[in-house]
Amino acid sequence: MYDNLIPNLFKTEYSKIITVLCNYFSIRDIEIAEDIAAETFLLASETWGLKGIPPNPKAWLYTVAKNKTIDYIRKNNVYDKIISNKQSKSLDNYYEIEWSDEKIKDSQLKMIFILCNPINAIESQIILVLKILGGFGIEEIATTFLTTKENINKKIFRAKKRIKEAKIDLEHIDSKLITERLNSVLISIYLLFNEGYYSKTKDFEIQKSLCLEAMRLCILLIENKSTNEPETNALLSLMCFHSSRFEARQNELNEIILYENQNKNLWNKELIDKGNYYLIESAKGNQITKFHLEASIAYWHCTKLESSNKWENILTLYNKLLQIEYSPVAALNRTFALFKVKGAKEAIVEAEKLKLSDYLYFSLLGYLYSFDNKEKAIFNYKLALNIAKKENDRQVIKKYLTVLNSTKNEN
Amino acid sequence: MNEFMMLFRHTPNPDFKMSPEQMQENIKYWQDWIGSIAAQGKFVATNQLSFEGKTLKPNNIVTDGPYAEVKEIIGGYVICKAENLDEALKLAQGCPILNIGGHVEVRSFMKIN
Numbered sequence: 001m002y003d004n005l006i007p008n009l010f011k012t013e014y015s016k017i018i019t020v021l022c023n024y025f026s027i028r029d030i031e032i033a034e035d036i037a038a039e040t041f042l043l044a045s046e047t048w049g050l051k052g053i054p055p056n057p058k059a060w061l062y063t064v065a066k067n068k069t070i071d072y073i074r075k076n077n078v079y080d081k082i083i084s085n086k087q088s089k090s091l092d093n094y095y096e097i098e099w100s101d102e103k104i105k106d107s108q109l110k111m112i113f114i115l116c117n118p119i120n121a122i123e124s125q126i127i128l129v130l131k132i133l134g135g136f137g138i139e140e141i142a143t144t145f146l147t148t149k150e151n152i153n154k155k156i157f158r159a160k161k162r163i164k165e166a167k168i169d170l171e172h173i174d175s176k177l178i179t180e181r182l183n184s185v186l187i188s189i190y191l192l193f194n195e196g197y198y199s200k201t202k203d204f205e206i207q208k209s210l211c212l213e214a215m216r217l218c219i220l221l222i223e224n225k226s227t228n229e230p231e232t233n234a235l236l237s238l239m240c241f242h243s244s245r246f247e248a249r250q251n252e253l254n255e256i257i258l259y260e261n262q263n264k265n266l267w268n269k270e271l272i273d274k275g276n277y278y279l280i281e282s283a284k285g286n287q288i289t290k291f292h293l294e295a296s297i298a299y300w301h302c303t304k305l306e307s308s309n310k311w312e313n314i315l316t317l318y319n320k321l322l323q324i325e326y327s328p329v330a331a332l333n334r335t336f337a338l339f340k341v342k343g344a345k346e347a348i349v350e351a352e353k354l355k356l357s358d359y360l361y362f363s364l365l366g367y368l369y370s371f372d373n374k375e376k377a378i379f380n381y382k383l384a385l386n387i388a389k390k391e392n393d394r395q396v397i398k399k400y401l402t403v404l405n406s407t408k409n410e411n
Numbered sequence: 412m413n414e415f416m417m418l419f420r421h422t423p424n425p426d427f428k429m430s431p432e433q434m435q436e437n438i439k440y441w442q443d444w445i446g447s448i449a450a451q452g453k454f455v456a457t458n459q460l461s462f463e464g465k466t467l468k469p470n471n472i473v474t475d476g477p478y479a480e481v482k483e484i485i486g487g488y489v490i491c492k493a494e495n496l497d498e499a500l501k502l503a504q505g506c507p508i509l510n511i512g513g514h515v516e517v518r519s520f521m522k523i524n
Contacts, residue, residue, distance in 0.1 A: 318446065322449035
């Protein structure tokens with residue numbers, strides 16, 4: 001039990017300590033809060049091993065963090081008085097640092113809005129969220145983005161600098177700022193989820209924890225009245241539906257199993273139910289956002305029965321989604337839905353119009369042609385294989401090519 | 412890429428009323444056609460016009476309905492992106508207005524500096 005206690009606590013409590021302390025420090029001093037949190041855990045690992053685990057480890061951490069904060073302010077006061085002749089800060093404030101659930105959630109919510117600041121590129125926003133709110137280590141983040149630890153450290157340094165220069169402290173996060181920035185916060189959470197779900201990394205545990213962190217942040221937004229908007233619910237619904245297939249979409253060898261070939265019994269029913277619940281909650285406004293459409297598409301993907309209107313509905317939803325926001329992936333998925341509704345011939349005509357150039361596009365063309373033009377199917381799959389980089393993707397394409405080559409003469 | 416407007420014109424037939432199923436089917440045709448343009452990343456905006464409307468003429472003369480004196484009415488528009496008029500015309504192919512005897516007018520926007 002001791003082995004995992006500190007890492008597990010670190011995962012959740014490290015970020016809580018930083019965010020709560022940031023109520024008492026300006027954002028320019030966020031590193032002091034981080035140092036105090038780190039020192040607190042250092043002391044925990046030193047003393048718990050010797051003296052045993054305290055009866056309430058969380059309360060222990062909070063008390064130590066509070067005392068370290070008071071120590072820091074006291075030392076700083078001495079410094080200010082002697083060296084710079086400044087007024088001392090009263091310690092009263094710091095003796096009353098509050099660790100209630102409510103305070104923690106409120107602080108974390110505000111911290112999301114500080115970190116998801118559009119002055120930073122979206123990738124940097126996500127990296128900061130993972131580091132400060134998710135308690136992710138530099139190594140995990142580097143694995144997520146397939147880059148080096150040095151690179152991530154550099155990005156964190158630059159992104160933090162901008163956040164500090166923006167001078168928006170926790171106390172400045174008011175309802176006006178929340179309304180203005182909610183949409184960009186939701187997009188950051190959505191991309192964080194996608195980073196996990198369509199991961200560059202092969203590390204299954206990291207993929208999962210990225211998705212879980214995105215969902216946790218979204219739940220935080222739903223629990224707060226000012227951010228519990230229909231689109232927030234739509235985003236959570238979408239993430240619930242997607243993650244319901246987590247166990248089904250990967251085999252023991254970490255290979256991706258395509259939707260059509262998944263064992264539907266492995267879909268997580270509890271998450272599908274949650275997805276349905278939040279989808280209904282999301283219908284309360286009169287706005288249809290891209291999250292609503294994507295959640296509805298995900299809803300239909302979670303229905304096991306191949307009812308006649310399933311793919312028609314999916315096609316209609318993609319038609320609408322593309323009108324709100326074009327993306328190559330949505331265009332490809334729309335064409336696949338069109339194939340399900342109208343057959344390969346019509347889908348090929350539409351697919352040829354897309355004129356994309358990635359491996360997914362040529363895979364789709366290969367798939368569509370495989371019904372009555374195996375030569376063209378093979379041609380397109382070979383193009384796809386030439387472009388595909390990830391080993392998982394190449395394996396899938398190779399499997400299709402093998403089948404096509406063995407049945408080529410049956411044409 | 413330039414923007415073009417497709418205007419859908421047709422002559423309404425007062426004797427012809429669509430059944431709810433036909434209407435549903437019709438909506439699907441339009442959605443699939445617009446979806447096809449959007450899937451190519453060439454969609455900008457669309458609106459369907461309702462039958463309610465009034466026309467204002469000089470001397471503050473107001474007439475009822477957009478179709479009091481014209482046979483043909485505009486049912487809606489799509490703004491799309493295309494390299495040139497020919498490409499925009501290609502996108503107009505398959506427009507469901509053609510199935511009910513109507514036509515699509517494709518127009519470029521005048522550039523005013």
